[in-house]
Amino acid sequence: MDDNKLPANPSDHLANERTFLAWIRTSIAIIGLGFVVVKFSFFIKQVALVLNTKDVVLPNKGYSTQIGILLVALGVLLTLFAYIRYRVTEKQLTSKTYKPSFTLLLFITLAILVIGCLLIIYLIPGL
Numbered sequence: 001m002d003d004n005k006l007p008a009n010p011s012d013h014l015a016n017e018r019t020f021l022a023w024i025r026t027s028i029a030i031i032g033l034g035f036v037v038v039k040f041s042f043f044i045k046q047v048a049l050v051l052n053t054k055d056v057v058l059p060n061k062g063y064s065t066q067i068g069i070l071l072v073a074l075g076v077l078l079t080l081f082a083y084i085r086y087r088v089t090e091k092q093l094t095s096k097t098y099k100p101s102f103t104l105l106l107f108i109t110l111a112i113l114v115i116g117c118l119l120i121i122y123l124i125p126g127l
Helices: 010-051 064-094 103-123
Strands: none
Touching: 010 064, 064 103
């Protein structure tokens, strides 16, 4: 039997599915974090209104909404890219032409690096 005619190894396909599911869990976590970031400042304002106190100091920076939306968008994009990568890898495994791709990893690494730096700048008092 020709080596190219052998069926694909099932463990490779299962590993591809596990990797896809790990990316999906990561995207859900990023989306959840974005949601929390957006809603946290709203929560603080509501607590201040309920307590009817003027002593609560609200943050003077209003970027939590933009940062949260950016995180949600990153999570959604990660879901899309994870699915595309899963399909490409599946086709490569079936045709026995697998080539690793670092594009998704580079994109996510850079995106999280940029968002992390923005969060650091946001959290430093006085900037």
